[in-house]
Amino acid sequence: MINLAYKDVSHALGKFVVTSMGVGMLLGIVMIMIGVYRGMVIDAQVLINDINADIWVVQENTLGPFAQSSRVHTDLKDSIKAIDGVDKSANLTFQNIQMPINGTDERAFVVGYDPFGEINPINPKTIIKGRAILKEHYEIVTTDKLGYKLNEKIALGRHEYRVVGITHGTVSSGGDPLVFLSLKDAQELQFSYSNFRIRSDRERGIKSSAQQLVNCAVATLKSGYNPQMVAKEIQKYKHKSVYTQSQEKEILTKNLIKMASKQIGMFTVILIIVSTIIIALIIYTMTLEKIKEIAIMKLLGVPNSLIIKMIAQETLLMGILAFFFGLIFSHLIYTKFPKRVVLQNPDAIMLFIIVIVASIIASLIGIKKVISANPAEAIGG
């Protein structure tokens, strides 16, 4: 038996393929959008995962250090070590700065850590060139996205820093590229940025307490200790807010990127709805375009089953083709986006199901219309 869908599609192959490609690009953008959303959620946790501390100690009654600003004294790291179960501890600073690149400024996120401390926030796996910081001062590790070269000199605040290492895939919870400085440099950058600031502080009689402040202390536990219990213990004695690693992650995903991800999420949903409607419209008009031929077929006695089969097969073919074009399109362009885009198979499968269901519904409406068409009208006019 002759396959009408095959004949019809091959007769107007170019048009069919171009239409599928158009729909595919739309789907590709939807996939990218979902990927941006996924990327945001992953970015939010990259730094916390790399630091990999069991306990985060921040200023009392804050959701620091990322969701809310937090300041604690440097000696906190030593005093929490006295708590039963704590293995290692370290001070960390976090801040956003503008990095000068090729005459313009690029936003980056600075992590300050003690290069001689117990906890190193740089995941060694992320270092693609050079090394971590080994000196007390004037060394910097930057992420490859910023475009600095090894040994390049970067002027920040009152000093120049030499790039000693380059990392890949390191971002702040907001997706900003990371740079690492020694704790002392970072403290100075955060608390006494310029000579002018220092002078004016002196004049006001403010004694610089910069060297005594950091944004948080982190700690790892000896094996066998429950982070939640230890956190409670620290909270009791130190009057600080204390979070476990998973709580800190939750603060990030629930509080810090909530709005942004909701925004992207909503945009994605709208995009999915719009593309569904567009796919449905294209398939509906594709069906109605053939109404004259279908009326003739009905007049000649072609049964409905054959006509429905033709429309259904073309619909499915378009849906599948568009999906694969979308897949190819999204994989071609997703690396070009400045922030992380994560394409996941389950998302693609979900989108595929949505596309196919939408196509089938649209073709059913088209089929209904076509089936009720009067064959006598085929020869009218």
Place this chain on the structure above:
Amino acid sequence: MDNIAIKTQNLVKHFGKGDTLVEVINDATFEIKKGELVALIAPSGAGKTTLLMMIGCVLTPTSGQIWLGEEKVYDNKWLTKEKRRIRREKIGFIFQAHYLIPFLNVIENVTLIPQINGVSLKEAKKEALELLDYFGIKDKANEMPANLSGGQNQRVAIARALANKPEIILADEPTAALDSKRSVDVVKMLKKIAIEQSVAVIMVTHDEAMVPLCDRVLTIKDKKVYNLSIDEYKNKTVV
């Protein structure tokens, strides 16, 4: 009754109702025998296409009865749900325009209905090629309709109407698009088919020159259908 291909009894067709009521045919009662080529001649708007489409089970009459061969298909309502089966098994349609399916090539157009009727592709193709050969367009078998001339397409359309070996051919102005020589050829060919395959052919035409080639004439006057011999028609004895 054996040799009757089409029979109608008190067939009526009105369109619309109330203020928009259009009475097209108020009485069609006639019989057409197998092997007959019947010309359907009447002024424009008289209801020729309407009559043809009722016989072809495409248009539902207002009332009356229709038999196609032995089978009574209409008695104030359709007696079968499978009007399309009747069309594809018993009837060959030819129109003024060819109405070929544009995305099927010539041979696919001709073999479509036979295939649906259960003829194997091989057999259908063989018969289609014979038909195309008969019409002198065998070499166009794999062309798309868009690449053929109007006359060639019309011949494909006639081949298609014959491909399902119909008992009845309903031809609505099949020669209107053809020159007079080709028109005569087509009518002669329809006559030949009518005799050879004992098919009843009703052919709508405006061309009086075709009348002598036909066996009888159907005409519509004052919404009534008359079935006349050639002489009766020429002498205008009845109408």
